[in-house]
Amino acid sequence: MSETGASRPIIALKDVTKSFGAVSALRGVSLELYAGEAHALAGENGAGKSTLVKTLAGVHRPDSGTVLLHGEPVVFHGPADAQAAGVAVIYQEPTLFPDLSVAENIFMGRQPRAGLGRIDRRAMRAETAALFQRLGVGLAPDQPARGLSIADQQLVEIAKALSRDARVLIMDEPTAALSGNEVDRLFGVVEALRAQGCAVLFISHRLDEIFRLCQRVTTLRDGAWIASEPVEGLTHDDLIRRMVGRELDALYPKQDTTPGEVALKVERLTREGVFTDVSFEVRRGEIAALAGLVGAGRSEVARAIFGIDRFDAGKVTVNGRELPPGSPTAAMGAGLALVPEDRRQQGLVMDMSIERNIGLTGLAALRRGPVISRAAERDRARDWALKLRLKFARLNDGVGVLSGGNQQKVVLAKWLAIGPSVLIVDEPTRGIDVGTKAEVHRLLSELAGQGMAVLMISSDLPEVLGMADRVLVMHEGRITAEIPRERATEESVMAAATGRAAA
Amino acid sequence: MSVVDGKAPQAAGVPERSGARTIVDTVFRARELSIVAALAVLIGVTAAANSNFLSGQGVTDILLNTSILALLAVGQSVVVITRNIDLSVGSVVGLVAFVTGDFLASGGSMPLGILIGVAIGAACGVVNGLLVSFLRVPALVVTLGTLYVVQGLDHYIAHGRQINAVDLPPAMLALGNEGVLGVPYLPLIAVVIMLAVGYYLRSYPSGREFYAIGSSPEAARLAGVPVRRRILAAYLLSGALAGLGGVLWLARFGTVIADSAQGWELTVVSAVVVGGVAITGGVGSVYGAVLGALLLTTIGSALVVLRVNPFWQQAVTGALLLLAISVDRVLALRVARLLRKRNVRHGS
Numbered sequence: 001m002s003e004t005g006a007s008r009p010i011i012a013l014k015d016v017t018k019s020f021g022a023v024s025a026l027r028g029v030s031l032e033l034y035a036g037e038a039h040a041l042a043g044e045n046g047a048g049k050s051t052l053v054k055t056l057a058g059v060h061r062p063d064s065g066t067v068l069l070h071g072e073p074v075v076f077h078g079p080a081d082a083q084a085a086g087v088a089v090i091y092q093e094p095t096l097f098p099d100l101s102v103a104e105n106i107f108m109g110r111q112p113r114a115g116l117g118r119i120d121r122r123a124m125r126a127e128t129a130a131l132f133q134r135l136g137v138g139l140a141p142d143q144p145a146r147g148l149s150i151a152d153q154q155l156v157e158i159a160k161a162l163s164r165d166a167r168v169l170i171m172d173e174p175t176a177a178l179s180g181n182e183v184d185r186l187f188g189v190v191e192a193l194r195a196q197g198c199a200v201l202f203i204s205h206r207l208d209e210i211f212r213l214c215q216r217v218t219t220l221r222d223g224a225w226i227a228s229e230p231v232e233g234l235t236h237d238d239l240i241r242r243m244v245g246r247e248l249d250a251l252y253p254k255q256d257t258t259p260g261e262v263a264l265k266v267e268r269l270t271r272e273g274v275f276t277d278v279s280f281e282v283r284r285g286e287i288a289a290l291a292g293l294v295g296a297g298r299s300e301v302a303r304a305i306f307g308i309d310r311f312d313a314g315k316v317t318v319n320g321r322e323l324p325p326g327s328p329t330a331a332m333g334a335g336l337a338l339v340p341e342d343r344r345q346q347g348l349v350m351d352m353s354i355e356r357n358i359g360l361t362g363l364a365a366l367r368r369g370p371v372i373s374r375a376a377e378r379d380r381a382r383d384w385a386l387k388l389r390l391k392f393a394r395l396n397d398g399v400g401v402l403s404g405g406n407q408q409k410v411v412l413a414k415w416l417a418i419g420p421s422v423l424i425v426d427e428p429t430r431g432i433d434v435g436t437k438a439e440v441h442r443l444l445s446e447l448a449g450q451g452m453a454v455l456m457i458s459s460d461l462p463e464v465l466g467m468a469d470r471v472l473v474m475h476e477g478r479i480t481a482e483i484p485r486e487r488a489t490e491e492s493v494m495a496a497a498t499g500r501a502a503a
Numbered sequence: 504m505s506v507v508d509g510k511a512p513q514a515a516g517v518p519e520r521s522g523a524r525t526i527v528d529t530v531f532r533a534r535e536l537s538i539v540a541a542l543a544v545l546i547g548v549t550a551a552a553n554s555n556f557l558s559g560q561g562v563t564d565i566l567l568n569t570s571i572l573a574l575l576a577v578g579q580s581v582v583v584i585t586r587n588i589d590l591s592v593g594s595v596v597g598l599v600a601f602v603t604g605d606f607l608a609s610g611g612s613m614p615l616g617i618l619i620g621v622a623i624g625a626a627c628g629v630v631n632g633l634l635v636s637f638l639r640v641p642a643l644v645v646t647l648g649t650l651y652v653v654q655g656l657d658h659y660i661a662h663g664r665q666i667n668a669v670d671l672p673p674a675m676l677a678l679g680n681e682g683v684l685g686v687p688y689l690p691l692i693a694v695v696i697m698l699a700v701g702y703y704l705r706s707y708p709s710g711r712e713f714y715a716i717g718s719s720p721e722a723a724r725l726a727g728v729p730v731r732r733r734i735l736a737a738y739l740l741s742g743a744l745a746g747l748g749g750v751l752w753l754a755r756f757g758t759v760i761a762d763s764a765q766g767w768e769l770t771v772v773s774a775v776v777v778g779g780v781a782i783t784g785g786v787g788s789v790y791g792a793v794l795g796a797l798l799l800t801t802i803g804s805a806l807v808v809l810r811v812n813p814f815w816q817q818a819v820t821g822a823l824l825l826l827a828i829s830v831d832r833v834l835a836l837r838v839a840r841l842l843r844k845r846n847v848r849h850g851s
Contacts, residue, residue, distance in 0.1 A: 059725065080727030095722035097715050099785035108715050108726045111708045118706040146838075 016065035043220035044433030058082030086167030094153035098146035252466025260284035263453035269314030289468030337420035355381035384413035405436030570689035578741035586784025587642035593767035594653035599749025604666030628742015632735035661761030668757025679754030717784025
């Protein structure tokens with residue numbers, strides 16, 4: 001293994017093993033983080049990346065193996081110990097306090113002090129404002145964290161990590177929800193930190209970002225260490241091969257289909273202050289992508305179509321039937337399914353088992369007399385788990401133990417089980433590994449091939465370009481462009497998404 | 504169109520003075536103000552119907568009756584803010600009142616008696632806290648259990664006896680019924696403790712951590728907040744204040760039987776919720792909780808003065824509780840909508 005930067009790593013893991021019950025999350029993994037080096041951690045979801053991060057963060061203690069700080073073995077008894085050692089972590093799922101202000105969120109546990117040990121609120125606010133300035137974020141320090149978009153939450157997380165003046169900065173998918181500009185700024189800040197001698201561990205499913213930001217990459221597969229090597233000289237394909245251990249079929253297996261009749265028709269849909277005058281159609285057998293920057297109002301449109309939020313004006317028609325506003329039950333009855341953006345909060349009941357989650361959308365169908373038939377529920381779950389190639393130990397395991405990609409499959413199973421004619425998927429592959437991503441893409445493509453109308457909301461541009469028959473672009477609550485597959489390019493979509501062109 | 508309005512501050516690139524925070528602040532201050540307003544209306548109407556209501560004695564009675572409830576509400580709100588609950592306080596008050604009374608009646612010294620009372624309360628709090636925080640048993644179940652255990656203990660110790668005011672040292676009864684410059688001691692004690700706890704929760708890092716835990720326990724753990732220690736501390740405080748409440752109960756009433764504060768835990772929880780402390784944690788203040796206690800007590804007194812059947816008192820308390828929770832919910836939705844309209848412009 002080559003050594004760059006200082007001769008001794010700031011922090012390292014040596015032969016770390018960690019199991020949760022019967023599932024072994026890490027098996028003999030080693031990792032060395034050097035000052036001034038950005039180190040990427042690659043691997044499919046479920047490969048053990050998050051467990052590794054939590055081990056470094058002091059959340060988990062290894063079953064065997066050691067954590068080395070400046071070459072000395074240490075035991076972190078909790079997150080506070082790791083923080084004291086200079087480790088700052090940006091978790092994949094934002095962990096904010098919704099009831100507290102953004103500034104309090106950033107400084108919780110280590111607020112600047114005034115006399116008598118009191119909190120120095122003014123200093124706290126000023127430091128927060130300075131951090132936001134550095135990140136180029138337009139958030140106010142006194143704003144409560146409740147109601148922030150995922151992107152803004154992620155930015156608060158980043159500010160929190162930066163405020164710690166960390167020696168080691170660990171970022172578990174910090175860019176998943178960010179727009180291009182925000183990613184650029186984040187990378188600028190990370191570069192500056194690296195130049196100051198900070199060690200960076202970076203996790204992203206966007207391989208481009210790994211190549212852009214990092215010097216070295218460690219790959220994990222199924223909890224085992226595969227390789228640690230310099231990024232230079234590697235290709236995307238090399239990396240993917242190491243991650244999945246096999247050649248990938250094309251990442252975007254789009255089947256050609258001929259669109260049928262209109263399945264979903266949205267006319268002049270408006271919700272005050274959120275989106276305005278949104279009209280489009282999705283035909284059977286077609287994948288329409290709804291592209292745009294985070295916050296353009298795409299998810300909100302989907303929520304309004306499905307009846308979660310009310311709309312102030314406009315009309316939604318599914319298979320020729322107009323939907324009453326504000327009724328998800330009616331939407332489901334009409335053959336509409338929505339796979340939401342935030343699978344942990346909105347897509348799944350985290351405390352319930354896989355089979356129960358899948359059964360939720362069809363309790364009426366699972367009824368035998370007045371009671372739910374466990375057998376029918378289990379059959380339905382097993383059926384879909386096999387169809388979607390879900391990786392699970394037992395169907396009555398909680399969905400919480402599954403990796404992100406597998407959780408997403410459960411959400412998909414839950415909705416596909418009702419046999420919808422229109423499927424709306426919101427960020428279907430956010431935070432999902434390359435392998436599962438391709439599976440989800442193939443699935444969407446097959447569904448469209450079978451005559452389903454698919455509306456896909458995505459911030460992942462290659463995904464939009466690779467999968468969509470037609471790209472609808474939203475900018476600040478309006479649809480600014482409708483681009484057919486042939487003409488959809490990164491430039492044309494971005495131009496419409498940023499409002500530069502009125503295509 | 505508000506989407507367009509929002510572009511100006513955004514484009515300036517400088518974080519604007521947040522309107523959103525002001526809204527939230529206003530909403531919560533509005534809660535405390537609305538209780539004050541409700542109190543004013545209530546007092547106005549009652550005083551108009553019966554001028555005795557605002558006589559010196561009438562006001563003193565309300566203050567005395569509020570004090571112990573307010574003290575318990577302060578402790579309870581700290582627990583509720585951490586997304587827990589302490590149902591054992593009523594039993595603890597009863598136990599402490601009896602044990603302290605027993606000790607003083609048999610000739611014990613008053614400062615030691617008070618200390619014993621508070622210590623018993625604190626010990627009960629520690630038991631609750633350990634069970635909730637370290638064994639991770641749901642707070643509702645734990646404190647329901649300790650409610651009955653403490654109640655049983657009280658009955659066992661009392662064995663059908665009663666403590667009589669005549670056996671207590673006069674200084675003890677003075678503590679409960681006299682005051683300085685016409686202001687009774689009890690409300691003074693309650694106010695001092697309220698201010699101290701309120702200031703601590705607002706201005707000290709460890710105080711803010713109670714809110715953090717209630718707002719998101721998982722995030723608090725990841726932020727390095729000593730969650731279990733804080734929850735233990737919340738129960739310790741609630742228990743100790745219940746102990747103090749028991750001592751003051753003895754001082755106020757003099758004559759006590761076993762489990763004299765039976766059912767008070769629910770009144771305390773009502774006061775806290777009416778006072779704007781969210782039962783789901785993370786939101787509220789001890790000031791609100793104390794105002795809630797004052798409102799409930801005043802309603803009780805007003806209904807007596809207005810010669811309303813006492814049956815209605817509980818119904819009114821219940822209605823008020825439902826109103827408070829409904830108002831909270833409506834406000835929360837309003838705030839969420841306002842915030843959403845603001846935030847839709849941030850993702851650039």
